[in-house]
Amino acid sequence: MVFSLIITLILALVIIAITVNVVQQHKEKIQKLKRAEFTKLRHALEETEEILFNSTNVPMSNGIALMLMRRVSYLLKAMKQLEPDQRELRQRLEDTENRIEELKNNTGAVADNISLPDDDQQCIAMFKAIKKLRTMLRAEHARGKVETQLVVDEDARLDLFQLRITVETQIKRGKSALTNNMIGSSRQYYEKALKLLAASNQQNDYISQRQAEVQQQLAEITAALKSGNAKDAADRNDKDNKDLDELFAPKKKW
Secondary structure (H helix, E strand, C coil): CHHHHHHHHHHHHHHHHHHHHHHHHHHHHHHHHHHHHHHHHHHHHHHHHHHHHHHHCCCCCHHHHHHHHHHHHHHHHHHHHHCCCCHHHHHHHHHHHHHHHHHHCCCCCCCCCCCCCCCHHHHHHHHHHHHHHHHHHHHHHHCCCCCHHHHHHHHHHHHHHHHHHHHHHHHHHHHHHHHCCCHHHHHHHHHHHHHHHHHCCCCCHHHHHHHHHHHHHHHHHHHHHHHHHHHHHHHHHHHHHHHHHHHHCCCCCC
């Protein structure tokens, strides 16, 4: 009787130990999943805030700013659910909600001009930031958070910004090559700029003006190349004639 009781107790302890172990493993798995999800949300938040930070370089409409701030609010709420004890999240969420209310009452017009930095690397960073913004705009539209008309209007505006960055970079390189008397390279840069302008499905004053300017510059480069080739040909002809004169000239008697 005692032996059976001991066996029963041992079995019960084993079952309890296994159950506790299973429960502990399940808790650890849940915590691991929560940490992974929290990290994912934090990265998304940092990416969104980085785009907002770049708004000083890329003019954003009120609609785009609202979309980004609402995305920040959504991410903060999701993070707060995972980590409800973090006071920082509560404060940031409150600040974000206040900012959203301010944007709702803002009816100011957005500037369509974009100021480009002189450094090529900074231009590339700006181009990538706009690309991320366009991707985020489409993603938020897919989630039903953005109206279709806003996506159409803003995507076209951001596409024009990217075109400007690329075209202006090519023109700047073309001017630099021309200054350094690298006429062939200069022509290639201007030709690339012209192709980019021609390939755009948008028509506005900027594209028309830049097309005219680039075509004029290409015409001047072509004329310079023709002039240089003619001069080279004339110089070669003069040298050939001089060589012939020396060859057939009467030999001097010593």
